[in-house]
Amino acid sequence: MEAAQTNYIGSIGLKPSMGEVIEMMASAPATETTKTKFECRDVEVFYSDKRALHGINMDVPDSGVTALIGPSGCGKSTFLRVFNRMNDTIPNARVAGQILMDGQDIYSKDIDPVLLRARVGMVFQKPNPFPKSIYDNVAYGPRIHGLALRKNDLDNIVEKSLVRAGLWNEVKDRLKEPGTGLSGGQQQRLVIARAIAVSPEVILMDEPASALDPIATAKLEELIDELKEKYCILIVTHSMAQAARVSQKTAFFHLGDLVEYDDTQTIFTNPKDQRTQDYITGRTG
Amino acid sequence: MSANAKTSIHQTDQALGRLAKRKAKENRFRYAGIAAVVIAMVMLGWLVVSLVGTGYTAFFQHYLTITVTLSESDLDPHGARDADQLRKANYRKIIQQALYSRFPDVTDRRGKRSLFHTVSASGATNQVRQMVYQDPDLVGRKITITVPTSDDVDQLLKGHIDRDAPEDLRKVSDQQIEWVDQMVASGDLTLEFNWRFFTSADSRDPELAGIAGAVVGSIMALGVAFMLSVPVGVGAAVYLEEFAPHNRLTDFIEININNLAAVPSIVFGLLGLAVFLNFFGLPRSAPLVGGMVLGLMTLPTIIIATRSALRAVSPSIIDGALSLGASHTQAVFHHKVPLAASGILTGSIIGMAQALGETAPLLMIGMVAFVTEIPTSVMEPASALPVQIFLWSDSAERAWAERTSAAIIVLLLVLITMNAIAIFLRSRLERRW
Numbered sequence: 001m002e003a004a005q006t007n008y009i010g011s012i013g014l015k016p017s018m019g020e021v022i023e024m025m026a027s028a029p030a031t032e033t034t035k036t037k038f039e040c041r042d043v044e045v046f047y048s049d050k051r052a053l054h055g056i057n058m059d060v061p062d063s064g065v066t067a068l069i070g071p072s073g074c075g076k077s078t079f080l081r082v083f084n085r086m087n088d089t090i091p092n093a094r095v096a097g098q099i100l101m102d103g104q105d106i107y108s109k110d111i112d113p114v115l116l117r118a119r120v121g122m123v124f125q126k127p128n129p130f131p132k133s134i135y136d137n138v139a140y141g142p143r144i145h146g147l148a149l150r151k152n153d154l155d156n157i158v159e160k161s162l163v164r165a166g167l168w169n170e171v172k173d174r175l176k177e178p179g180t181g182l183s184g185g186q187q188q189r190l191v192i193a194r195a196i197a198v199s200p201e202v203i204l205m206d207e208p209a210s211a212l213d214p215i216a217t218a219k220l221e222e223l224i225d226e227l228k229e230k231y232c233i234l235i236v237t238h239s240m241a242q243a244a245r246v247s248q249k250t251a252f253f254h255l256g257d258l259v260e261y262d263d264t265q266t267i268f269t270n271p272k273d274q275r276t277q278d279y280i281t282g283r284t285g
Numbered sequence: 286m287s288a289n290a291k292t293s294i295h296q297t298d299q300a301l302g303r304l305a306k307r308k309a310k311e312n313r314f315r316y317a318g319i320a321a322v323v324i325a326m327v328m329l330g331w332l333v334v335s336l337v338g339t340g341y342t343a344f345f346q347h348y349l350t351i352t353v354t355l356s357e358s359d360l361d362p363h364g365a366r367d368a369d370q371l372r373k374a375n376y377r378k379i380i381q382q383a384l385y386s387r388f389p390d391v392t393d394r395r396g397k398r399s400l401f402h403t404v405s406a407s408g409a410t411n412q413v414r415q416m417v418y419q420d421p422d423l424v425g426r427k428i429t430i431t432v433p434t435s436d437d438v439d440q441l442l443k444g445h446i447d448r449d450a451p452e453d454l455r456k457v458s459d460q461q462i463e464w465v466d467q468m469v470a471s472g473d474l475t476l477e478f479n480w481r482f483f484t485s486a487d488s489r490d491p492e493l494a495g496i497a498g499a500v501v502g503s504i505m506a507l508g509v510a511f512m513l514s515v516p517v518g519v520g521a522a523v524y525l526e527e528f529a530p531h532n533r534l535t536d537f538i539e540i541n542i543n544n545l546a547a548v549p550s551i552v553f554g555l556l557g558l559a560v561f562l563n564f565f566g567l568p569r570s571a572p573l574v575g576g577m578v579l580g581l582m583t584l585p586t587i588i589i590a591t592r593s594a595l596r597a598v599s600p601s602i603i604d605g606a607l608s609l610g611a612s613h614t615q616a617v618f619h620h621k622v623p624l625a626a627s628g629i630l631t632g633s634i635i636g637m638a639q640a641l642g643e644t645a646p647l648l649m650i651g652m653v654a655f656v657t658e659i660p661t662s663v664m665e666p667a668s669a670l671p672v673q674i675f676l677w678s679d680s681a682e683r684a685w686a687e688r689t690s691a692a693i694i695v696l697l698l699v700l701i702t703m704n705a706i707a708i709f710l711r712s713r714l715e716r717r718w
Contacts (some may be wrong), residue, residue: 089607091531118610128601130620140619141609191605198609 070253121195129179132188141198165193193265340690491684502667509576518587545586554649590632
């Protein structure tokens, strides 16, 4: 499966269709079971009185990519924002239930959301680089967390992060130029570099490719595939082909319920729930 | 009609008629818009032309060159060169003698008096007094000096006094006109740039009055207003917008801030009078008090401008900062406030420009006083530009009319400069990214 995936990445523009991906997966061994990163117990999210998520129970593995799919308004983005407590910033939003990260409740009083967000990075739907230089974009996180004491250390972190985000070769000669001047795909990879510069354990991605063209999307998927070796990745996506290509586990949400959660291969080849099947075959959603 | 010739409903005569109507409507609107712009431009042009037309002559002033004899017997009869004695001496006589010797034909008292009134009486005497006081060695010598003419002579030569009017309806007598014409012909009476207008403070005599005192007073008051209202206003706005809980109290505060922005400025003047002067006992007519009143008046404008600038910052930037583990305060001060800076600055400068033109509150706290010194500190009595315009416009002599217009031109120039600075700073701050 690794080989198959890197193959198509080598030839951008020849992305395998969803059918081909599923065929590839069918021939690949099932993902081996790993440690659990997040345990979600009866997670509910309310916006004022409206309940957006109805008691989600789900374990997120420590490694690999977990995709959250479902029709618009199904609560997948809301669920993603539970993991770094970004819902805290929305007035009137309330989270109930338990989310354990490595066994510790991230909504307990001992957890400071500021430190949690340093451990759980996030990439948004629309690339949102700061209106600062490329260098300052990446250096911002390490600076506020005091991760680099000397200029030299900071330079190293910036370079390493940009290399890891696959952007270094494109921007190394113009680190002082504004990050907002990059193309959409480059901006999204800059934002990823910015996120990994603070050494998170988890990266949340909220439809990261929805504003990108197919070539930039392919590059981004290639990057996600590399990053999953080092980080636990949760990705919300509208593209089922993308979920099939990049993820090992897939969760299907519908109207605030977690309908089905299984190995990606199983979800796309042998869904147990009729709603999942209707959605992935394009009959609904 | 065959089936092939069947036309779309958008090609029928009725449809074309509707289209023509729609176009006519668009054209009517366009003409109305052009007419509005033309009317606005004409009114503005009228204002500027009339101001500059009456005001530009105040930038020039007629000066008379005369030779005065600083005789020792008049100035320093004891020969001690005592500073006090030199100050008290009769310089009026010196000027008079210089003029009488120039026109020896004039012998009667009335004629002599009216001859003396062709020069600025206090202007000329003070000028000579200053020279002698600073350099006592001048006593006993004969020097040539250039002194301002009286405002009536100046107005006559500028054409503002009608020579053909009957003598008893004219401020200048036939005799005076004759002398003036002789002095112009001899080249002693010349038109020069009126530096005094930009370097001195107010005076009873129009030919000696200047705008400098008012400009300095306005700048001081604005400085005080800026230092008070910008930090307080921006701080209040950032707190209310970003940190304050949303409850009845903050709603109430918000409503009151919006109401304060609409409160007539004279009310702020009364507040200043009651609080700063009567309660705290601060000096009257001081730019410090004027600035504090203007600052209070500008506060709501700055708060409202800052809040809307903060609201205009894309929330995705703040989400980005928060998702990296920035605290709320860091996200606000590292990203939101810098991105809103150009808007905050524009709002502040517009508020300051408003304050610059404000007259009513300054009248209440006594900045309407007649001040002949350029203030050197914010505690000294001072006037302000709009108040100076108000004072001059109220004065009787013909010469004040052109000075009032000239002062308005200066005020408008200061305003234009401030707005230009605002535009420049905004484009600088925005161009950075």
